[in-house]
Amino acid sequence: MTMIWPAFMVGIALTIQKWGDWYGSLGFNRPMVAGTIVGILLGHPAEGITIGAALELVYLGSISLGGVMPQDFGMGAVFGTAFGILLSSKTSVAIALSLPISMLGTLVYQLFKIWATALVPRFETHLKEHNIKKFNRLWQIQRAVYLLMWFLMGFIGIAAGTSAIKSLVNAIPKPVMSSLTVAAGMLPAVGIALLMITLWNNKLAPWFFLGFAIVSFFKGTMIEVAFIGVCIAVLVGISDLSKNKQKPSTPEGGSSESSVEEDFFND
Amino acid sequence: MTDQVQKYDSFLTDKHTEKQFYRKLFWRQNWLMFCTSYTKQQAVTYSWTLEPFLEKIYGKDTPEFYSAMLRHQTFFNTTPMMAPFIMALNLSMERENHDTKGKFDVTSITAIKSALMGPFAGLGDSVQQGALRIIATGIAIGFCQKGMWLGPVLFLLIYNIPNFLIRWYGAKLGYSVGQEFVQKAMANGIFKTITNAVSVLGLMMIGAMTAQYVTFTSTFVTKAAGQTFKLQAVLDQILPGLLPLVLVLCCFAYLRKKNRPVRVLVAILVLAFVLTFLGLTGGKA
Numbered sequence: 001m002t003m004i005w006p007a008f009m010v011g012i013a014l015t016i017q018k019w020g021d022w023y024g025s026l027g028f029n030r031p032m033v034a035g036t037i038v039g040i041l042l043g044h045p046a047e048g049i050t051i052g053a054a055l056e057l058v059y060l061g062s063i064s065l066g067g068v069m070p071q072d073f074g075m076g077a078v079f080g081t082a083f084g085i086l087l088s089s090k091t092s093v094a095i096a097l098s099l100p101i102s103m104l105g106t107l108v109y110q111l112f113k114i115w116a117t118a119l120v121p122r123f124e125t126h127l128k129e130h131n132i133k134k135f136n137r138l139w140q141i142q143r144a145v146y147l148l149m150w151f152l153m154g155f156i157g158i159a160a161g162t163s164a165i166k167s168l169v170n171a172i173p174k175p176v177m178s179s180l181t182v183a184a185g186m187l188p189a190v191g192i193a194l195l196m197i198t199l200w201n202n203k204l205a206p207w208f209f210l211g212f213a214i215v216s217f218f219k220g221t222m223i224e225v226a227f228i229g230v231c232i233a234v235l236v237g238i239s240d241l242s243k244n245k246q247k248p249s250t251p252e253g254g255s256s257e258s259s260v261e262e263d264f265f266n267d
Numbered sequence: 268m269t270d271q272v273q274k275y276d277s278f279l280t281d282k283h284t285e286k287q288f289y290r291k292l293f294w295r296q297n298w299l300m301f302c303t304s305y306t307k308q309q310a311v312t313y314s315w316t317l318e319p320f321l322e323k324i325y326g327k328d329t330p331e332f333y334s335a336m337l338r339h340q341t342f343f344n345t346t347p348m349m350a351p352f353i354m355a356l357n358l359s360m361e362r363e364n365h366d367t368k369g370k371f372d373v374t375s376i377t378a379i380k381s382a383l384m385g386p387f388a389g390l391g392d393s394v395q396q397g398a399l400r401i402i403a404t405g406i407a408i409g410f411c412q413k414g415m416w417l418g419p420v421l422f423l424l425i426y427n428i429p430n431f432l433i434r435w436y437g438a439k440l441g442y443s444v445g446q447e448f449v450q451k452a453m454a455n456g457i458f459k460t461i462t463n464a465v466s467v468l469g470l471m472m473i474g475a476m477t478a479q480y481v482t483f484t485s486t487f488v489t490k491a492a493g494q495t496f497k498l499q500a501v502l503d504q505i506l507p508g509l510l511p512l513v514l515v516l517c518c519f520a521y522l523r524k525k526n527r528p529v530r531v532l533v534a535i536l537v538l539a540f541v542l543t544f545l546g547l548t549g550g551k552a
Binding site: 022024025026027030032033036045046050052053054056057060061071099103113114116117119120123124127128130132135136139142143146175176178179180181182183185186188189190192193194195196197198199201204205207208209210211212213214215216217220221222223225226228229230232233234236237240241244245 | 310311395396402403409422430431464466471475481508521538539
């Protein structure tokens, strides 16, 4: 079985995923979407969506904030799903494979970012020389290099790696396999914990437990929790605002101030 | 107030140019993340986005155009979704600078940019990553687990419709409101209020996800004194979902002190192996 065609498709998938991660923050970096893209391109959309969902849970809390990316979960998801589909292996194997690959992805991206950083003074030089054409050309080059880099990454990874990965996966003994399945169920805890850190505030802690209780005790769905959560968030916002308004308006006492604020919110 | 707004605008002269301006800005700002660097983050593409508009304001290849482009080479980093507001606000200031012929203090252009990017990033990240993404994921993932198309489609819609509405209307708002208005809005704590409310929503969703999506149950069964003893049944009597909750809280407590997620990932893998080999998990329930 030749791997050239799937390798080409995964290269395309990785490029689309990276493009949609940055262009307009479309959310293509999320494993759920990345897995779907791979699934469509490899001709197994349903598998792609399912594996993507399992990976999404593992990387739930991994987000790239302020350009810092702890793990390249987008690339991990693309390769994990691709190997999962190509080797028709279990989802837990796809997860286990995606973990080291996502770390490799970070390394690749860091190399690119170092190159991009080296370009920054050149952009400025072109502007100082009043040469906007060169400025624009350089910008187009960095975009092309970025997208091409990911295509090659996906192509080479699948074309060269699949047979090695296949023999590795086949050699996994059964108890290890069931351990991996248990781990796959537990790993979402890391993602959730990471997410908690970004939002945590000791005063807000009870809301976390309330969300847990609605699902765990009363078997609520995520949509039901979201519905209740929006109501509570609005209530919290309103009470915060009325507190804020009382403080600054006492020294100034201007009624025009508050009407401007309301205009801002009505927009 | 209305007199100021209706002041002659040399840049957006009529309805047609106005439409063109917002459309062009919208299509260009989407590229913001490309060419992110360690030293200046999004600065290069920020200036690239403004390029055609600055060209129109100051004229092609004029020294004023190039000095404006160089002005926008300063460090810039914010949630991409929030950038159109700042870009449009900057362009309205550049236009004013051109119209007043040097009476405008150009340092304020860079100053407002630097002043806004921090709070906007805080607000944007908590709205986009903390609330929108979690709600979209929470709702969509159930469908995804069944391999249904609806899952990814729902995720993209719930996540992206507000994303692009904020970009589009952010640009419109940014061009039309003055810089003083922005400073006022920052002073009276609106950003903090929204961030706080969004965190409440986000934390509730995270709590719900803990119960819904962390699978950690014991399959340990033994016979003692003629009765079958199921460990999980006992745990469920204490508190439904106890193991997932404890696991998440342990991860959280560790990660909060030491931000080393990879270590925790490895620790969980090891724990899963140990528990399975001891026969506590992974058997047939």
